Amino acid sequence: MxxxxxxxxxxxxxxxxxxxxxxxxxxxxxxxxxxxxxxxxxxxxxxxxxxxxxxxxxxxxxxxxxxxxxxxxxxxxxxxxxxxxxxxxxxxxxxxxxxxxxxxxxxxxxxxxxxxxxxxxxxxxxxxxxxxxxxxxxxxxxxxxxxxxxxxxxxxxxxxxxxxxxxxxxxxxxxxxxxxxxxxxxxxxxxxxxxxxxxxxxxxxxxxxxxxxxxxxxxxxxxxxxxxxxxxxxxxxxxxxxxxxxxxxxxxxxxxxxxxxxxxxxxxxxxxxxxxxxxxxxxxxxxxxxxAASLPELPVARRERYVRDLGLPAQDAATLTASRETADYFEAVVAGLAEAEPGGERPAQAKAAANWVAGELAGALNRTGVEIGASPVAARALARLIARIRDDTISGKIAKEVFDAMWAGEAGGENAADAIIERRGLRQITDAGALERIIEEIVAANPAQVAEYRSGKEKAFNYFVGQAMKATKSKGNPAQVAEILKRKLAG
Amino acid sequence: MSLTLSEVMRIAALARIAVTPQEAEAVQAQLNGIFGLLEKINAVDTSGVEPMYHARDVTLRLRDDEVTEPDRRAAFQAVAPQVEAGLYLVPKVIE
Known part of the structure; x- marks a missing residue:
């Protein structure tokens, strides 16, 4: 039964x-x-x-x-x-x-x-x-x-x-x-x-x-x-x-x-x-x-606003409204992002902010037992970091390194991300010519893998992506790297 | 409506009052006397009458949420049968 x-x-x-x-x-x-x-x-x-x-x-x-x-x-x-x-x-x-x-x-x-x-x-x-x-x-x-x-x-x-x-x-x-x-x-x-x-x-x-x-x-x-x-x-x-x-x-x-x-x-x-x-x-x-007049905007109302005005998926909206502090932080990140890239698309900005607040930030808070109100990375500083991913200054992977440095207090203030990117030399290589040269060298040095890829083993492609990232110290723009690789490997 | 002897014993047990079987019969008669009065009240037609929660037709006055009571543990515990480490001691209530 x-x-x-x-x-x-x-x-x-x-x-x-x-x-x-x-x-x-x-x-x-x-x-x-x-x-x-x-x-x-x-x-x-x-x-x-x-x-x-x-x-x-x-x-x-x-x-x-x-x-x-x-x-x-x-x-x-x-x-x-x-x-x-x-x-x-x-x-x-x-x-x-x-x-x-x-x-x-x-x-x-x-x-x-x-x-x-x-x-x-x-x-x-x-x-x-x-x-x-x-x-x-x-x-x-x-x-x-x-x-x-x-x-x-x-x-x-x-x-x-x-x-x-x-x-x-x-x-x-x-x-x-x-x-x-x-x-x-x-x-x-x-x-x-x-x-x-x-x-x-x-x-x-x-x-x-x-x-x-x-x-x-x-x-x-x-x-x-x-x-x-x-x-x-x-x-x-x-x-x-x-x-x-x-x-x-x-x-x-x-x-x-x-x-x-x-x-x-x-x-x-x-x-x-x-x-x-x-x-x-x-x-x-x-x-x-x-x-009634003294009540704050309630979680359900905020959740609906996030879905309706910011285009967030319901589950994201629910996670972000788990506490008023989290929701307030999220909104401050969205506001900071709107300020950093005035022409940006709001749903895309909101989704990026949601991913960071519910992902990297929540993870760091959990690990350290810190309340979001006392986060060492302020909402506006996080917004600037996200803006640097969105304008292709750094990749998402490098951004995590920058976030960790910000969390550890390597630089403070709203522009902490920029300071760390400059100091550590993390700026992404988007110079197509430079990337092409690096990739040409890799392709030339690995004839066996090239043959494998050309014989239909798609997996070999990941090997080249890995090599390119290694050669650029993870600073190659991932989309560009993939595009150039496809072209070069096609032979 | 009247109470049976076992109901009297049950009420006594709930109220933690020791009642012997002899006493219980006397108590039963007294309680049933009270029920006689209640039946008279019950006989009144109250349809359409709003239930009354309190005999006085006034409402509660509230106090502001402020701490006004000082610590008077020493005075209170001076008259307690047994205390230890700031606790009131009572016969053990768990097996």
Missing amino acids: KWETVIGLETHVQLSTRSKIFSGASTAFGAPPNTQACAVDIALPGVLPVLNRGAVERAIRFGLAVGAEVRRRSVFARKNYFYPDLPKGYQISQFEAPIVQGGALRIVLADGAERAVRLTRAHLEEDAGKSLHEDFHGMSGIDLNRAGTPLLEIVSEPDMRSAAEAVAYARALHALVRWIDICDGNMQEGSFRCDANVSVRPRGAAALGTRCEIKNLNSFRFLERAIEYEARRQIAIIEDGGRIELETRLYDPDRDETRSMRTKEEAHDYRYFPEPDLLPLEVSEAWLAEV
């Missing part, structure tokens, strides 16, 4: 406020235990929550960015359960009337195809503290610094059909929350955490299978592997005549498997009820309009 995997994601996005959602304690990461846990966070008797405007504003930003309904009036609720890192005995969350309802996230798949993943809702809630189960004489240690940190829980519809789609969704969401400045996106520090609801069904079936929720997916790679493992596990059980139990499972990256979290019976009865300590949250039209 052919099986289909159905995936929905719940993502906890830590909102980038300075203070907590219901108290004035700091949310800064990495403070000594319990030094940022005030009376409200540790639930001393008599304290009351006061909602942080900054947390609400970030939720509104998200709602507007995904085209959702931002509720004019939303309500907080208590989610009841007992655990030592939740000192009140309940988490303040939203249940019946979340602040954000609906909306969709548009994702681009590996083949460039675009899809919309529908969102169910996004609601505000507080994070719990941390339990440390290590060595405290058989006891657990509780750090409540994280308790009360604002979270936006974003719930998708079960619209994804493969681990790859789920990863594309998670990446798009990660990019968006950073883009609109509501979350720092730091996955190591837990600022962006995914749970996946996974089920399988025979392909073509209308009804959904029983799902399992997988927790502890703190990287895109784990998300992908956990879903793949879980789908295989469920298919194997059903094919053996078994049934899937609705349960919560934990992904273990060391063993690359999911396993059942032993949850006590009835653990999932949270007995939600409206939070009596908080009045309904009202969002006025004026506030909504103010937040």
Whole structure:
């Protein structure tokens, strides 16, 4: 039987406020235990929550960015359960009337195809503290610094059909929350955490299978592997005549498997009820309009602009809009290139800029772990380098050498490329006479290869290209070299 | 609507309240008394009435996103049963 995997994601996005959602304690990461846990966070008797405007504003930003309904009036609720890192005995969350309802996230798949993943809702809630189960004489240690940190829980519809789609969704969401400045996106520090609801069904079936929720997916790679493992596990059980139990499972990256979290019976009865300590949250039209006006151009809009105005392929446009910093850098390169060659064709300039930003530059940033905002090669300097390839001063191959030198700081400023080309003598040989002489010598010195080529072995041609490049120290203009070689070898 | 004895035990377990079987019967009678009141409320025709989320018809006031709380760990932990390395210690919650 052919099986289909159905995936929905719940993502906890830590909102980038300075203070907590219901108290004035700091949310800064990495403070000594319990030094940022005030009376409200540790639930001393008599304290009351006061909602942080900054947390609400970030939720509104998200709602507007995904085209959702931002509720004019939303309500907080208590989610009841007992655990030592939740000192009140309940988490303040939203249940019946979340602040954000609906909306969709548009994702681009590996083949460039675009899809919309529908969102169910996004609601505000507080994070719990941390339990440390290590060595405290058989006891657990509780750090409540994280308790009360604002979270936006974003719930998708079960619209994804493969681990790859789920990863594309998670990446798009990660990019968006950073883009609109509501979350720092730091996955190591837990600022962006995914749970996946996974089920399988025979392909073509209308009804959904029983799902399992997988927790502890703190990287895109784990998300992908956990879903793949879980789908295989469920298919194997059903094919053996078994049934899937609705349960919560934990992904273990060391063993690359999911396993059942032993949850006590009835653990999932949270007995939600409206939070009596908080009045309904009202969002006025004026506030909504103010937040809407403060939003930057969104990734989807930029992506479409790159395809429409710059003629970029969809996949390139998606790569370049992975972060606002990357998109801004790319646009600065395009602007620099337009300035360097005013008469140039814009789509060709844009494509060259895209190739360099997503290729050589991204590679160097990855290798060195440098953020694009701190790139040692500035956008305008890269534009000048690309201009030198396009005006045939250097070949693409030599340009990589120049780029490496620029990266290493051999020359600075906007004209770093020109300085390095001159200093190293990398200017391409485009003098046809000079190239012809060099190639004639090579042809004369290699009669055996000439005979081979003339007998129909096309591969021998590459040998001559190699020799010509060697003789010109890679400075021969590749197109010219090929043209002259063809002529000379034809005999 | 009335609660069965096993529902009473379940609610007690969820609320972490130890209830003996003898006590459970008394609690069951009390809770069912409350349900009697709820049934009266339920009997009212509320069609067309907008749900009320809070008894007071005012909306939430918000605070600005500013850090206003100083570190008072020493004072808080002075009254905690057991602390170590800045952590509150509790009976182990994981096997």
